[in-house]
Amino acid sequence: MKVGVNGRFYGAELSGVQRFARETAARLFSRVDDVVLFLPADVAPPEGLDERVRVVRGRLRGRVWEHVELPWRARAERCDVVLNLANVGPVFGGPHVVVIHDVLAVTNPEWFSRKFATWYRFVQARSARRAARVATVSDWARGELVRVFGLDPERVGIALQGIEPFDRPASAEAIRLARRRWALPDTYLLTVAGGDPRKNLRFLLEVLARWRGMRGVAPPLIVVGGERQAVHGSVSGRDAAAGGYGEAEIRAAGDVRFLGRVSDEDLRALYTAATVFCFPSLAEGFGRPPLEAMACGTPAVVAPYGPAREVVEGAALIVDLQPTRWVEAIERLIESPEERRALAEAGRRHALRFRWDATADAVLALCREVALGGRGEPPVVVPMPPDASALAVAARPEAADPDVVPLASVRVARRRLHGVLPGPGFRRARSAHDSAAVPEPAAGEHEALEEE
Structure with a gap:
């Protein structure tokens, strides 16, 4: 062949x-x-x-x-x-x-x-x-x-x-360097979002704002991922007019840090050191980031997007997109080391099956x-x-x-x-529909984002 x-x-x-x-x-x-x-x-x-x-x-x-x-x-x-x-x-x-x-x-x-x-x-x-x-x-x-x-x-x-290369946790030294480089707190939430609107970062900001309203203070949020204007254009996740979020939403959420694109080694360290990985995506073809975090030993809370139950059910928390329910689910994991450890162990065993x-x-x-x-x-x-x-x-x-x-x-x-x-x-016969003028995308627009 x-x-x-x-x-x-x-x-x-x-x-x-x-x-x-x-x-x-x-x-x-x-x-x-x-x-x-x-x-x-x-x-x-x-x-x-x-x-x-x-x-x-x-x-x-x-x-x-x-x-x-x-x-x-x-x-x-x-x-x-x-x-x-x-x-x-x-x-x-x-x-x-x-x-x-x-x-x-x-x-x-x-x-x-x-x-x-x-x-x-x-x-x-x-x-x-x-x-x-x-x-x-x-x-x-x-x-x-x-x-x-x-x-x-x-x-x-x-x-x-x-899930490779995220099939193992980062070393203690890599985590130490990451904490020093970005001044990471002992407890923080992590998400992979960037400028993709379907990653639904605005919802996560609403969750933290609700958390602050209920408890007075919310855990810090670390956001990883860069924007791709060639793919998303003016509907970037930070465009409030397009259903995204703006400075007001960020301020209401409290301590939110955008790291942009990071290397695989840095991302593994961020996955491993995070307290909870959050993934409130609206739609995915597969949804790989939660599995990557789980393989690094971090429990995940995800939205019920299309294949969520197929990919992570039983090894991550699947929570409806209601801010109060997300506050309660994440808070429970933070305050209960035993429950967090049990979910992390189940998640790692499950994630390592994907090769x-x-x-x-x-x-x-x-x-x-x-x-x-x-x-x-x-x-x-x-x-x-x-x-x-x-x-x-x-x-x-x-x-x-x-x-x-x-x-x-x-x-x-x-x-x-x-x-x-x-x-x-x-050569083949072409229909009138085939011959219709279609705008040619710019370089770099070839592949849609599927951050899994």
């Missing part, structure tokens, strides 16, 4: 989607004997790339490369499948496997800049519908893909996310199914290992059609799977 990987994500700023792509790709490269990494002209290959990986640099950049040159390059390399790990893929060529974390830019465009939401509404639907298989990160996200884009549920597989190895196995299973032209049973959810030492292995059945000979008849299998192979230059 020859797998092509769309490596455009290597040129993007690290966020949740990019971490998924990088961690998964790194493990795929060691699992596939024949793999080609396709890169735009302005993106360099990652450091330490497996020497077995063939790198093909393009002449074009950005979206033009992705939608025009990449399909041509993949066909010239005779790839059996092209893997797209960062929310969208080319609308030509193939066969493609596309990983889509969520469809929030389509269902909730108010959280994104108009240009970004318009582009995603255009390209994400076409990527999903043209893909031979689609992977997503939770059963809830799978349901949304089926509902919003009308996909056949049998074409959508699930690849749960991993990028299992993610890579699930994605590779879909690629293998497409490459072999399999039309057997639908993709399955990769079972979670019973403990941190076990690895979930995704087993895929062989092609059900006895006429399909693995690898030797890939082109014939593609005709059965897609109807017809793409013609020279990937």
Whole structure:
């Protein structure tokens, strides 16, 4: 099996989607004997790339490369499948496997800049519908893909996310340095929010304001994460006119500190030293930050967003978005070391079950199914290992059609799977809707935020 990987994500700023792509790709490269990494002209290959990986640099950049040159390059390399790990893929060529974390830019465009939401509404639907298989990160996200884009549920597989490099607490020395660097108090709350409105930082500020009104003083809040104007534009979380928060809300909440973007090492220290991790998000495709905090030994309080129960139920507190209920839940954890310790231990055991190895196995299973032209049973959810030492292995059945000979008849299998192979230059009839003018987003808008 020859797998092509769309490596455009290597040129993007690290966020949740990019971490998924990088961690998964790194493990795929060691699992596939024949793999080609396709890169735009302005993106360099990652450091330490497996020497077995063939790198093909393009002449074009950005979206033009992705939608025009990449399909041509993949066909010239005779790839059996092209893997797209960062929310969208080319609308030509193939066969493609596309990983889509969520469809929030389509269902909730108010959280994104108009240009970004318009582009995603255009390209994400076409990527999903043209893909031979689609992977997503939770059963809830799978349901949304089926509902919003009308996909056949049998074409959508699930690849749960991993938590590395946040799979262990920070050292005592790292915590000491973090406390000194940011003058951290002994007790503080932590959240990952930045400028994403759906992270719902305004609600957390309301919780602290209510806490001060009830108790006179509230614990300090540390906020990690930077704004991404290319994705969210004027609907930044700090834009009060767009439902965000302003200086008045910050003052009412008391001691609130914004640290911006921090390194992985610093974030691990902040996770480990925090008393409680708070995540009042309105919507997530998966929701990785609570798992990261839990793996570092810190209990988490989260909102009941779509996949919350699927991902953290029984290992974190899931509390409705009512300020008084959040005050009571967090206060109880702060004042009861035994309850906090018990929840932290349960959370760490649970979080350590999520590994990028299992993610890579699930994605590779879909690629293998497409490459072999399999039309057997639908993709399955990769079972979670019973403990941190076990690895979930995704087993895929062989092609059900006895006429399909693995690898030797890939082109014939593609005709059965897609109807017809793409013609020279990937020309196809275009509808008037396809030809509609769609604004091209600026550089850096490629991947929607999925800070999990």
